[in-house]
């Protein structure tokens with residue numbers, strides 16, 4: 480029994496299963512996308528196709544893969560590895576929390592420059608801590624607080640700790656200390 484099409488209003492919407500073919504927009508390379516074992520509804524009158532959530536998701540995954548960007552799951556994994564909340568991650572990336580949340584839920588696609596930043600945050604979370612510290616108008620207090628906390632890392636600067644997933648190995652602590660000393664020195668000089 481055919482259902483009513485939400486686009487043209489005719490009773491010509493029919494269930495379909497099998498191979499689904501989709502021609503993506505021109506900015507996505509690789510030509511026609513082909514998804515096997517798909518399920519969707521198609522209108523015999525106007526040609527509108529209504530996709531199942533699974534098919535919609537399969538097309539999204541294929542799209543992220545083709546444009547070489549991290550998919551929503553990978554973005555979330557990166558944030559969780561760094562031990563950051565969505566609010567903290569969006570602050571590090573310099574974007575609104577709502578925008579960031581849409582990337583993680585797959586409701587919108589991030590840019591290549593954001594993709595670079597997310598990959599950097601994943602691999603070198605300490606860089607983001609340093610940049611935040613350098614921008615902070617209250618940075619001398621922040622630096623002093625960080626120095627005081629170095630011997631008991633679990634209680635120190637929450638951003639630093641969050642970014643390290645509550646682990647700060649001695650080599651990294653030494654490196655951070657050195658950088659922070661330089662910042663403090665330059666600040667005093669000029």
Ligand SMILES: [Zn+2]
Nearest residue numbers: 484487522525
């Ligand atoms: Zn229709």
